[in-house]
Amino acid sequence: MVTENVYGVAVEHWNPFVPRFSGRIGSRLPFGRRRNNFGDLLGPVIVKRLLEQSVADPTALATLSATPHRLVAVGSILHFAHAGDTIWGSGVNGKMPESKHTFDRLDIRAVRGPKTFDFLEARGLQPTRVFGDPGLLVPRVFDHLPSISEQKQHSLTIVPNLHDHPAWAAHPETIDPTGDLVSILERIARSERVVGSSLHGLVVAESLGIPATLIAPTAESMFKYEDYYGGTGRNSFPIARDLQGALAQTPDPIEWDAQPLIDAFPSDLWSGITLSGPTKR
Template sequence: MTPLRLYWWNAVPNFGDAISPVIVGHLAGREVRHAAPKDAEMFAIGSLLNVVRRVFTEGTPPDTRPVIWGSGALRAIRGDRLMGKVQFALVRGPVTASLLGIETDSFGDPGLLISDVWPAGGQRREALGFLPHHSLMDDPDTQAFVRAHPELTLIDPRDPADQVCEAIAGCRHVFASSLHGLVVADAYGVSNTWVDPKGQGRLKYHDYAASLGRDMRAPLPLDAVADHTLPDPDAPLPYQPAIDAARAALRRSFPVQLRQEHAA
């Protein structure tokens, strides 16, 4: 069987992008290989629709239309330029849907399914995790903050994806400026707080939060992390029903034609 051709961003190591082929392969039941955007059958995890827009032009033949499954926009995008050039199975959130002019009440970031692939190991949740955006790992403010707060466990998003997910699952709370630090924490039922992503666009965070009805209007400043009041680590996430609904929508919308039993 030919591998499924998936595009994911891999310019630098980043666990949030690296879990895309893991999750897609799990649902498809077949090997997944990285493909250039113009050759991809599917786009999944990531704010990839602006890339899709640049690549797929009006001349794209209908039989090469890739499937969009859980991707989102990074910035404003003209939806009419994409219609008929790609197949929308599901988008990440309502902000993306609105930009594209898609009427739907089903959304989901595929990262929410990572706990299906790598279940939590049952470890005690004691650590307070701090997971910066990958671009901030070498930032002087980040490094100074980590040195000043040894009570926090630094989780490096550039580490192997399975190790990062295991570390998140073992936390009682995660502070993250990485979007998929928040998404994966939600997948494992670990409470989490959005920390100022320092220069990163905020549309993707609001898109994800709106997909779950999360109150994520503004990020927590880095200097406010130490004094932040933590929720009960044993309490369910207040938006857990929305997570369950998004996970169901993701499973339901995964394209049948890309599953092992239907693929050529």
């Protein structure tokens, strides 16, 4: 896990080093470049921008001191949570055994979807029934994207999961999920259609009203996809085995109300500021 200090609150996200050497030892050496998978970078960025949009006096944020709070937001990273952490929109990683989840109490404001809800409830916790991946708030916090989305330049964009990228890299419409974050978001916004196995490629596309179809991942559990779709009110969803199958699908537009997730934003972790925007409670 990587901790990013967002005005005094530790916002956790996953961004491991790319191993410089093969094998177990190489994977444990803490140096080299970060992987920078764009979906894993969204958490701190969305939290920071949503807070900045919501505070009455933005200059007050610079005066905030460090706090003991930890916020886990965006991604399948609940197995990294510590007892007492605040959870807002993150989810369970279906590849992780239950034993990896060592917390016995959490401050749960929202979860990605009903599968994460059920997992936490079965462990004796009391999750709230506020569902949604905060990646769906991308058009709100990157507010230039909706206008860009009206100026289509690409009939198709393929956004593979990090592990699937090598298999798709040769296709001219494939983007590298470890590229520049804003450039990836803008490419998705300018696309008429998005397909692939990157969960956040689908999430961002759907947040902008762009038809998106999942191509079955080769290395990921289906848990996170089912969790996301369930969190946006869909118990079933189209899944393709290849590009031709994906393009043959006609996905329905998403119908999801962002307000409950916005209302659940844990603005109270930042004491000493006055809110006036979308996260005011």
